Amino acid sequence: ETGVTQTPRHLVMGMTNKKSLKCEQHLGHNAMYWYKQSAKKPLELMFVYSLEERVENNSVPSRFSPECPNSSHLFLHLHTLQPEDSALYLCASSQDPGGTSTDTQYFGPGTRLTVL
Amino acid sequence: AQKVTQAQTEISVVEKEDVTLDCVYETRDTTYYLFWYKQPPSGELVFLIRRNSFDEQNEISGRYSWNFQKSTSSFNFTITASQVVDSAVYFCALSSSRAGKSTFGDGTTLTVKP
Numbered sequence: 547e548t549g550v551t552q553t554p555r556h557l558v559m560g561m562t563n564k565k566s567l568k569c570e571q572h573l574g575h576n577a578m579y580w581y582k583q584s585a586k587k588p589l590e591l592m593f594v595y596s597l598e599e600r601v602e603n604n605s606v607p608s609r610f611s612p613e614c615p616n617s618s619h620l621f622l623h624l625h626t627l628q629p630e631d632s633a634l635y636l637c638a639s640s641q642d643p644g645g646t647s648t649d650t651q652y653f654g655p656g657t658r659l660t661v662l
Numbered sequence: 663a664q665k666v667t668q669a670q671t672e673i674s675v676v677e678k679e680d681v682t683l684d685c686v687y688e689t690r691d692t693t694y695y696l697f698w699y700k701q702p703p704s705g706e707l708v709f710l711i712r713r714n715s716f717d718e719q720n721e722i723s724g725r726y727s728w729n730f731q732k733s734t735s736s737f738n739f740t741i742t743a744s745q746v747v748d749s750a751v752y753f754c755a756l757s758s759s760r761a762g763k764s765t766f767g768d769g770t771t772l773t774v775k776p
Contacts, residue, residue, distance in 0.1 A: 577760050589753070589766040602763060624698040634705055647764040653707035 548572055552637050557628065560662050567622040567657045569637030577640045578620040579651065580612060584633040594647075595620060620652035627661045634658050664689045666756050668767035675744055676775050683739045683770045685754030691715075694758040696730065696737045701751040701769070713737065744774045 571578060580592040590655050594602035595614040611623040620637055634656045636638045642649040665688040675681045684724050698710040713730055721728045725742045741748055757764040
């Protein structure tokens, strides 16, 4: 595998379910990101991790819980979501250890989430 | 605060036409970085270019070219002789160390018709 991978690619869940999105980067980068992309809305930065520490939490509801066990893996744990949380969730990674995003971000293919 | 404006929401051209996607940015920082990404229907954002604020040289890569003008705070992207495979959403983005994160424009949807 190369680049940034995300699983699953598609996910349908009910509002009471608990699920997790997984992201893995094979680029040796230090920073990882979660973005939300809703239809007709701009990209929204959710979380930034740098060297496995969270450096940015962009006022995201607590029903979204990130986890970064090491610099190559990033998870987004989901519970009691709402239909308006349906969106494309994109993971990205970059070299910069500060997580300042001044280095190029490389994106995964995204997980298309539908909340019923 | 940083801001990126992509005023063109949708553009439609016929194959082989040239097309320019506009990007205007706002920042108070003197050191910053500008990016363009392409998002095809598959969903993944593909990196196209990164420029820093001190490098105003225009760049050409195949059919793609970028025009960076600090005086007008613009970083426009031109596709020459467009092809159907160029159909995608294109995002311009801005980042700086002081801001600590990237700011993306709303994107321009380009449709190239055969």
